[in-house]
Amino acid sequence: MKKLFRSFLFLPVVASLACFSAASLNADTVFSTYDGTYYSSNGRFVTGNSVGFPGYEETAVAFTPTQNYSLSQISLGLTFDGVAGAFGTDGATVTLQSDAAGVPGTVLESWSVSGLPPSSGTSGSQTLTDVDNIFLAANTQYWVVATPSANDTLDLWNTGDGAVFGNEEIWNGSTWTSLAPYDLAAVDITGSAVPEPASLALALGGLAIAAGLLRRRKA
Numbered sequence: 001m002k003k004l005f006r007s008f009l010f011l012p013v014v015a016s017l018a019c020f021s022a023a024s025l026n027a028d029t030v031f032s033t034y035d036g037t038y039y040s041s042n043g044r045f046v047t048g049n050s051v052g053f054p055g056y057e058e059t060a061v062a063f064t065p066t067q068n069y070s071l072s073q074i075s076l077g078l079t080f081d082g083v084a085g086a087f088g089t090d091g092a093t094v095t096l097q098s099d100a101a102g103v104p105g106t107v108l109e110s111w112s113v114s115g116l117p118p119s120s121g122t123s124g125s126q127t128l129t130d131v132d133n134i135f136l137a138a139n140t141q142y143w144v145v146a147t148p149s150a151n152d153t154l155d156l157w158n159t160g161d162g163a164v165f166g167n168e169e170i171w172n173g174s175t176w177t178s179l180a181p182y183d184l185a186a187v188d189i190t191g192s193a194v195p196e197p198a199s200l201a202l203a204l205g206g207l208a209i210a211a212g213l214l215r216r217r218k219a
Helices: 002-025 197-218
Strands: 027-032 038-047 058-063 069-076 078-080 092-100 103-113 126-129 142-148 154-160 165-171 176-183 187-193
Touching: 027 069, 038 058, 038 142, 058 187, 069 092, 069 142, 103 126, 103 142, 103 165, 142 154
Parallel strands: none
Antiparallel strands: 027 187, 038 154, 058 142, 058 165, 069 126, 069 187, 078 154, 092 103, 092 142, 165 176
């Protein structure tokens, strides 16, 4: 009877640990506006201040996780809209930023990209891997921002083909201009779900019970 009782005690322990493990290891979609392809030559500029039109321009796309995540990767359809070796620089800086009253705020992580595909294509996204263990809190707005890396940068952040509408912000060097609702630029964000404190406490409690039972069994 003792053996059967111990088996039943272990069931919630195993269940809680299984849930904790699955939530920690699986990479899930945090936010996405496309599935690997985007609209050709259609999007928002990412350009330096020496470009005649539109002049200096950064593009920012907002997203809000529905649960807690640990960031894994960001992929985006950033493309080169100039002429290779003749006109324009195809480099940019991509940042993940917090929200500051509805516009991009503090930089949380940064990546440099170059050798971008031509804007006339429909695929060829850049995949940026998280190295800073960024925590994305549920129901909190964040921003992915593409910034020109040179005065003659001539890039285009192509529109995602998923027909997802939301908030974009354009920075012209002095102010943010809102485009909302707008068909969003191509971005795909993945992460590993982070258990809520209650789930984590359950898992740790299960470990403690298991350890205690094992000690008693050996005694």
